[in-house]
Structures are given as structure tokens and as C-alpha cells.
Amino acid sequence: MQENKILRPIRKVGIVGYGAYIPRYRLPAREVARVWKADTSGEPSGEKAVAGLDEDVITMSIEAARNALARAMIDPAKIRAVWVGSESHPSAVKPTSTVVAEAIGAVPNTQAADWEFACKAGTEAMQAAIGFVGSGMAAYALSIGMDTAQGRPGDALEYTAGAGGAAYLLGPAEESLAIIEASYSFTTDTPDFFRRANEKYPEHGERFTGEPAYFKHISAAAQELMRATETKPEDYTYAVFHQPNDKFPKRVASSLGFKPDQIEAGLLVPWIGNTYAGSALVGLTAVLDVAEPGDKILLVSYGSGAGSDAFTIQTTEELIKRRKQAPSTQEYIQRRTEIDYATYSRYRGKLSMK
Amino acid sequence: MELSQHWRLKQQRYSLVGEICPYCEGKIFPPRDICPDCGNEAKTTFQFNGKGEIYSFTTVRQAPAGHEENAPYTLALVRLEEGPMVAAQLTDLDDQAVEIGMPVEMVTRKLRSEGERGLLIYGYKFRPILKAA
Numbered sequence: 001m002q003e004n005k006i007l008r009p010i011r012k013v014g015i016v017g018y019g020a021y022i023p024r025y026r027l028p029a030r031e032v033a034r035v036w037k038a039d040t041s042g043e044p045s046g047e048k049a050v051a052g053l054d055e056d057v058i059t060m061s062i063e064a065a066r067n068a069l070a071r072a073m074i075d076p077a078k079i080r081a082v083w084v085g086s087e088s089h090p091s092a093v094k095p096t097s098t099v100v101a102e103a104i105g106a107v108p109n110t111q112a113a114d115w116e117f118a119c120k121a122g123t124e125a126m127q128a129a130i131g132f133v134g135s136g137m138a139a140y141a142l143s144i145g146m147d148t149a150q151g152r153p154g155d156a157l158e159y160t161a162g163a164g165g166a167a168y169l170l171g172p173a174e175e176s177l178a179i180i181e182a183s184y185s186f187t188t189d190t191p192d193f194f195r196r197a198n199e200k201y202p203e204h205g206e207r208f209t210g211e212p213a214y215f216k217h218i219s220a221a222a223q224e225l226m227r228a229t230e231t232k233p234e235d236y237t238y239a240v241f242h243q244p245n246d247k248f249p250k251r252v253a254s255s256l257g258f259k260p261d262q263i264e265a266g267l268l269v270p271w272i273g274n275t276y277a278g279s280a281l282v283g284l285t286a287v288l289d290v291a292e293p294g295d296k297i298l299l300v301s302y303g304s305g306a307g308s309d310a311f312t313i314q315t316t317e318e319l320i321k322r323r324k325q326a327p328s329t330q331e332y333i334q335r336r337t338e339i340d341y342a343t344y345s346r347y348r349g350k351l352s353m354k
Numbered sequence: 355m356e357l358s359q360h361w362r363l364k365q366q367r368y369s370l371v372g373e374i375c376p377y378c379e380g381k382i383f384p385p386r387d388i389c390p391d392c393g394n395e396a397k398t399t400f401q402f403n404g405k406g407e408i409y410s411f412t413t414v415r416q417a418p419a420g421h422e423e424n425a426p427y428t429l430a431l432v433r434l435e436e437g438p439m440v441a442a443q444l445t446d447l448d449d450q451a452v453e454i455g456m457p458v459e460m461v462t463r464k465l466r467s468e469g470e471r472g473l474l475i476y477g478y479k480f481r482p483i484l485k486a487a
Contacts, residue, residue, distance in 0.1 A: 054464045054465070054479065055463065055464065059464055103368040103462050331484065337448045
């Protein structure tokens with residue numbers, strides 16, 4: 001018998017409420033190519049969501065959390081943890097999570113902390129929340145993955161580094177609109193992408209971010225979770241993978257045996273870009289917006305450095321009536337104002353004012 | 355502004371928490387512990403739902419200190435559904451024309467920062483309604 005590597009709580013845990021947030025501004029990839037006179041023979045496609053002048057991970061997390069609460073219909077004073085995973089916490093020292101907790105009315109009887117693990121900080125917080133609720137320590141815990149992603153001007157990352165994310169309120173399975181059946185984490189020390197303290201923009205290993213990093217970790221996490229839960233790709237109606245670009249999630253899905261129609265609903269990168277810690281989690285919100293009760297969903301995040309968290313989730317009857325209580329992810333995507341590179345520079349603080 | 359002042363105002367600024375008068379049931383914002391309608395003591399907290407409509411508005415081009423980077427911006431008087439009037443910035447307007455009577459909803463946004471090293475200040479603004487609930 002194989003050793004059990006799968007994470008399962010004592011008490012069953014599920015998603016009681018979920019909420020997305022995507023800012024309204026969009027920078028098309030062709031606009032980045034125009035400014036940097038990039039080779040457009042492989043015409044850059046898609047666009048990314050850009051946060052407005054008065055938005056950051058705190059304000060975006062508050063709105064996503066309010067959407068999650070609207071669907072959960074619980075008293076926020078019953079929340080015992082508010083955890084925000086991000087690469088863009090507005091302050092180096094002063095928690096994002098305390099402001100979010102205060103704004104949604106979860107203080108003072110709550111744990112609060114900011115999480116960091118590149119693009120998987122949000123699913124990391126979600127896994128911890130499963131433990132918090134699943135052990136019986138807490139009735140509800142709120143996990144958020146949100147970013148205003150950084151990319152150096154002119155760097156390949158600038159085409160996709162977008163803004164957005166999602167909040168998940170976890171609670172007892174009996175009250176859930178989707179039950180988290182099991183999860184698994186696969187982690188190694190892999191230097192594919194990093195940002196040193198006090199640096200504004202990250203460094204990345206070009207092609208090294210692919211095979212030994214993204215593909216290895218996502219594949220290992222997904223395969224082990226499916227093996228241990230005795231599920232196959234065809235058992236899942238939907239699959240959501242971390243989406244740094246359009247190619248990687250499609251390729252990893254295909255190599256694992258998933259078909260394009262299983263990943264389509266949750267693949268948002270062509271419209272909002274790579275929202276780093278928000279990426280896989282906001283993809284899952286778009287799936288929950290359209291799923292039917294009883295659908296099985298595979299969620300696999302990826303964070304550079306590197307690791308993947310994989311989850312197997314099954315929706316319940318509760319989903320249909322409660323999802324209408326907050327704006328859908330597609331409604332946020334359709335609320336779209338195109339901006340040019342100059343406006344983007346202003347909104348993202350790339351202009352020196354003094 | 356002092357740190358203590360920001361700290362004192364956080365609840366009303368982050369989430370429109372005001373008061374309700376136990377005598378005449380008038381809703382009060384900002385909270386002031388005395389009912390402006392009947393003059394009695396009113397200290398019961400009340401959570402406003404954040405919905406309202408534009409009563410009047412103007413465009414600010416010469417912004418006060420701390421707000422220069424956002425100029426020009428639209429400042430509005432918003433009549434909350436529960437009654438009180440609040441002055442606040444409008445946000446996420448795009449090129450949309452603002453009109454008197456336009457329905458708006460509260461969002462919590464960054465109001466300003468106290469310089470590069472200072473505190474980031476968050477509070478309510480209003481935007482066109484994203485979705486009719």
C-alpha cells in the first residue's frame with residue numbers, strides 16, 4: 001500500500017461563499033508591443049486587467065470578500081481567519097488582512113495574516129483554511145488570492161502581468177456550495193522566478209520557468225491527487241490550472257489527459273492576464289458561475305520557487321441559488337475600458353512625479 | 355492628520371458604519387452620537403447598505419494636498435437610500451457622464467497616502483452600480 005500523501009481534514013470542509021474582483025481597465029498586448037517595438041510576427045494577442053489609481057490588493061480583496069459574504073449569507077463576526085495571499089501587499093510591514101477584516105466586519109475575534117508564495121499564496125491560504133475549519137477550530141475562514149502583478153517595462157512579463165483575484169469563505173461541508181474533497185501539495189526548491197526585497201520588478205529564468213518549474217510541479221500535484229482519490233481526467237467536468245499565459249495551461253491540461261472544453265470556462269488569461277496569486281482562484285470563480293450541481297472540478301495552482309497545490313472539488317445544490325447574489329466573473333470581465341500605454345504608466349505609478 | 359484620527363474614523367470610512375436614533379429611528383451618517391433630527395442621544399451603530407443616488411456633483415481640477423495625483427476627479431453629494439447625504443469621490447467612471455439621480459454604490463478605495471513613507475488611507479467612494487442586486 002502506498003503512503004498517504006493526501007491532505008484530508010477530520011471534518012468535511014467546503015466553499016460557503018466565493019467572490020471575484022477584476023478592475024475595469026484593460027491594456028491590450030499589442031499596445032505593449034507597439035511601445036517596445038517588439039517583433040509582432042507572432043502577433044501578440046489578448047489583454048490584461050489593470051487596477052485604477054485608487055486600487056490595490058487591499059481594496060480589491062475587500063470587494064472580493066464582500067462578494068463571497070453576499071453568497072455565503074453568514075454573519076462576518078463568525079469568521080475566525082482572514083488570510084490574504086499576494087505578491088503585491090501595499091505595505092511591507094502592516095498587514096493587508098487587518099484592513100480587509102475591519103472593512104468586512106470580521107474583527108476583533110479573528111486571526112489575520114498575509115501569505116507569500118509567489119503565485120500560489122492564495123491556494124496556500126485556502127489549504128490552511130481547510131485545516132482551520134476541518135479540525136473544528138473555526139466555523140469559517142476566509143482565504144484570498146489577489147494581485148496587482150509586477151512586470152518590468154519592456155519585459156516579456158509586461159504583456160500579461162494583470163490585476164485581479166478571488167476570495168473564498170470556507171466552512172462546514174453541510175453549508176457549502178462546493179465541497180473540497182481532498183488536496184495535495186508538491187513543493188521543491190526551484191529558482192525559476194523571484195523578486196528580491198525592495199525590488200520593484202521580478203526576475204525570471206526565461207525557458208527555465210517551463211519544464212522544471214510550471215510543468216513538473218503542476219503535473220506531479222495533479223497526478224498524485226488523481227491517483228490517491230482514484231479519479232481520472234474524464235471524471236472532472238472542469239479543470240483550472242495556474243495561467244501565466246495562454247499556452248502553459250493548455251499544454252499541461254493536454255499532457256494530463258484533459259480536453260479543451262474542460263478548461264475553457266476557467267481559462268481567463270486572454271481577457272485579464274496573469275493575476276499571479278489570483279490566477280487559478282479567479283479562474284475557479286468563473287467555473288463556479290456556470291457549473292451544475294454535482295460537477296467535479298480539479299484546481300491546480302503553481303507558485304514559483306516552487307510548488308503546486310491541487311484540490312478536488314464537487315459542487316452542491318446550494319450553488320445555483322447562491323451564486324446569483326453577487327456579480328459574476330464574466331460581468332467583471334465585460335466591464336471593460338481599454339487604456340493606452342501612457343494611461344497604464346500613470347495608473348501603475350510608472351511616471352515620476354518629482 | 356494624526357494617526358489616531360485615521361484610526362478613530364476607520365469604521366465609518368471603510369464600510370459606512372453610522373448610527374440609528376433609538377427615539378425617532380433616524381439614520382445618522384457620519385456618526386455623531388446625537389440625533390440631528392430629534393436631538394436625543396443616539397449611539398446605536400447602524401450599517402448602511404452602500405446604495406444611493408447622486409444629489410449633485412462637480413469636477414475637481416485643483417486638488418487639495420494629497421489628492422493631486424487623482425485630479426481631475428468627480429466629487430459628489432450622494433443621498434444614501436437610508437436618508438443621510440454624504441460627500442464622496444466618484445470612481446470607475448470611465449467616460450460615463452454623471453447625472454443627478456444616477457444610482458451609485460459604495461466601494462472602499464485608496465483615498466491617499468501620507469507621502470512615500472506615510473500611512474495609506476482607505477475609505478468610501480461611490481461608483482455606478484455594477485449589477486442590480
